[in-house]
Amino acid sequence: MLRRLRHLFVAASITLPWMGGPALAQPVTPAATAPLPTKPAIAKTALVASPPAATPRWSTELDRRVHAIDARFAGELGVHVQRLGDGPEYDFRGDEIWYLASGVKVPIAIAVLREIEQGWLTLDTQITLLDSDFVDGAGRTNAHRAGDRLTIGWLIEQMIIHSDNTASDVLIRTVGLGQVNAVASELIARDVRITTLADVRRLAYGMFHPGAAGLTSQDMLALQRVGSGQVRVRTLARLLGVTPADFLLPDLDSAFESYYATHINSATLRDYGHMLTALQAGRALDPDSTRYLLDVMARVQTGKQRIRAGLPADARFAHKTGTQYRRICDSGIVSLPARDGNASARVVIAACARGAGTAASERALRELGAAITASGVLDSIPPHTPAR
Numbered sequence: 479m480l481r482r483l484r485h486l487f488v489a490a491s492i493t494l495p496w497m498g499g500p501a502l503a504q505p506v507t508p509a510a511t512a513p514l515p516t517k518p519a520i521a522k523t524a525l526v527a528s529p530p531a532a533t534p535r536w537s538t539e540l541d542r543r544v545h546a547i548d549a550r551f552a553g554e555l556g557v558h559v560q561r562l563g564d565g566p567e568y569d570f571r572g573d574e575i576w577y578l579a580s581g582v583k584v585p586i587a588i589a590v591l592r593e594i595e596q597g598w599l600t601l602d603t604q605i606t607l608l609d610s611d612f613v614d615g616a617g618r619t620n621a622h623r624a625g626d627r628l629t630i631g632w633l634i635e636q637m638i639i640h641s642d643n644t645a646s647d648v649l650i651r652t653v654g655l656g657q658v659n660a661v662a663s664e665l666i667a668r669d670v671r672i673t674t675l676a677d678v679r680r681l682a683y684g685m686f687h688p689g690a691a692g693l694t695s696q697d698m699l700a701l702q703r704v705g706s707g708q709v710r711v712r713t714l715a716r717l718l719g720v721t722p723a724d725f726l727l728p729d730l731d732s733a734f735e736s737y738y739a740t741h742i743n744s745a746t747l748r749d750y751g752h753m754l755t756a757l758q759a760g761r762a763l764d765p766d767s768t769r770y771l772l773d774v775m776a777r778v779q780t781g782k783q784r785i786r787a788g789l790p791a792d793a794r795f796a797h798k799t800g801t802q803y804r805r806i807c808d809s810g811i812v813s814l815p816a817r818d819g820n821a822s823a824r825v826v827i828a829a830c831a832r833g834a835g836t837a838a839s840e841r842a843l844r845e846l847g848a849a850i851t852a853s854g855v856l857d858s859i860p861p862h863t864p865a866r
Contacts (some may be wrong), residue, residue, distance in 0.1 A: 553833030579800025601631030618644020788847020
């Protein structure tokens with residue numbers, strides 16, 4: 479009972495802006511001072527990566543290759559790499575704030591698995607699907623109907639392996655948004671704020687018109703069906719009972735850029751990488767839960783043309799992808815089989831691309847995977863160096 483009261487207390491501190499709550503660090507209003515995007519190539523700023531003075535050879539080689547990838551890319555690339563057990567961290571824009579998209583589903587999974595560890599839930603616990611749970615996106619949950627009962631284990635697999643947004647929101651509802659944000663605060667950064675996937679849409683569309691706060695699940699599914707671009711803007715206006723002339727912003731680019739500027743569902747790549755390090759090291763979950771989650775992450779079916787495509791064929795990549803309007807991410811833990819009696823290196827990678835289309839962004843992440851492979855960071859660790 480005390481634990482449930484604690485859930486309610488924590489959840490009460492994470493409210494949405496139209497509910498009058500103070501928890502979101504930035505008010506969700508259009509970024510009036512930000513120029514409207516015109517889709518030019520993003521101007522490159524002079525960047526210096528942050529390996530320490532005792533720079534290993536792999537870091538120097540990776541830095542050279544990452545700069546070359548970023549110079550070719552029409553958007554911006556961000557990278558955090560850490561070789562666990564024996565090496566320093568490497569960052570390229572790693573301390574900047576990046577929109578995580580479905581990367582938030584890893585802390586959601588950790589929050590659920592902690593409830594299982596405490597005995598409140600099991601993987602076989604069945605959750606009833608509600609009308610209000612449905613969100614646009616991939617996965618098989620939307621093939622079910624309201625009233626169907628789905629197990630937590632199935633929902634976790636849909637959320638991680640297929641990046642199912644409806645499964646994610648069912649799991650958030652089950653453990654409470656406060657618990658998810660408590661995990662994010664502990665393992666990523668204190669100021670991280672995660673919302674439901676449905677509220678990602680409401681907040682982004684809310685940059686057009688405050689009436690978007692009232693969009694229903696069926697409204698969001700209807701918006702997905704019409705496609706993107708101005709047809710979606712016109713459909714949104716119709717659903718809200720207004721005209722596009724009533725909107726505060728003219729197009730999806732400006733609305734989503736204003737939403738990203740709130741830094742909701744965002745973090746630095748270094749901080750997100752540290753969460754993955756904690757997960758691999760067993761500091762986020764107990765051993766059984768750690769093994770379970772990493773095994774599920776190793777079966778991810780999304781983003782096959784991202785980092786994984788540039789890694790060796792025998793690499794194990796336990797990761798989570800994220801995709802949103804002109805934002806994509808791919809973050810996880812990569813390892814190779816042990817060779818010549820040496821221990822396998824484990825390497826945390828957190829990477830995102832922004833400001834370009836999906837194809838170009840995926841190509842940049844694929845090239846990053848190849849650069850990581852070529853840098854030598856995945857090489858086996860000699861026996862005298864402990865691996866964690």
